[in-house]
Amino acid sequence: MSSSEAITSDVPPSRATELVRSLHALIDEIQTVDLTSCTDSELVDVAAETERAIARLSFAGDRQVAEATERDLPRKTGHRSVIQFMTHRLRIAEPMRRRDQMSATATFPSPTGEPLPPQHPTLAEAFADGHVGPAHVRAVIDVLDQIPHAVDHDVKLAAERQMAEIAVDHTPADITNLGARLLAHLDPDGTLTDDTDRKRRRNL
Incomplete structure (x- = not known):
């Protein structure tokens, strides 16, 4: 208009x-x-x-x-x-x-019109409250996107909660460094990472 x-x-x-x-x-x-x-x-x-x-x-x-x-x-x-x-x-x-950022933290409607929860709900809550900013959100997303898809869903949810909590009290650079430790813990010998994961990381 x-x-x-x-x-x-x-x-x-x-x-x-x-x-x-x-x-x-x-x-x-x-x-x-x-x-x-x-x-x-x-x-x-x-x-x-x-x-x-x-x-x-x-x-x-x-x-x-x-x-x-x-x-x-x-x-x-x-x-x-x-x-x-x-x-x-x-x-x-x-x-x-x-x-x-929007894909990770915003709420979108389902095909039937009902609101779907954010992809990363704990991070979305911290973002909505202003406890983390866009740079923190991007740093967390960069870490979470590198988790091998073979990792159990419950483990991924726990990782998202942990990274969101880290983001509240740390800088984006800290998030990247601590996220690297988390990724090493989740897949210490690299056996869970496959070609799909490697391609996604190259795109990132």
């Missing part, structure tokens, strides 16, 4: 539209608020909570992209692919990485 259509339409704006407008108004204030009145500890908390909010907004944005994809809006708005839609209409800088 164009801006002129929005002005002339008699349909009231959705709650989502109202919230985004309020969000921008609030950001205007956050960008210009007097920080000199903050104590040192307050300023640290404000900065930390702002970063947490940025992570939560990224999770919210993924949910919106998923909904737009389900509605086939990339094609309806004249884009050849979801990636092109994300790049040019949504101005997402790294659409391929964002798509992988």
Whole structure:
């Protein structure tokens, strides 16, 4: 819908539209608020909570992209692919990485319309709460994608929970290093890794 259509339409704006407008108004204030009145500890908390909010907004944005994809809006708005839609209409800088992030942590509907749980639910919960950011999510995904597919499903779930917990308190670089230890523990002699796994890792 164009801006002129929005002005002339008699349909009231959705709650989502109202919230985004309020969000921008609030950001205007956050960008210009007097920080000199903050104590040192307050300023640290404000900065930390702002970063947490940025992570939560990224999770919210993924949910919106998923909904737009389900509605086939990339094609309806004249884009050849979801990636092109994300790049040019949504101005997402790294659409391929964002798509992988979304695939791992967003909720998608089943063929019958019921919501399916995220691929990595513990990681998704930490992301939604803002306890991890996009870089942490990507680092965890990179580790989990390297687990051999022959590993038992329950073990994979436990690994996902462990890596999500690690991500809350560690940097992306730490996640990569600790993830390497986890992978070595899961397949110490490399016997579980087959040609399919090796091809996937080369693509990664």
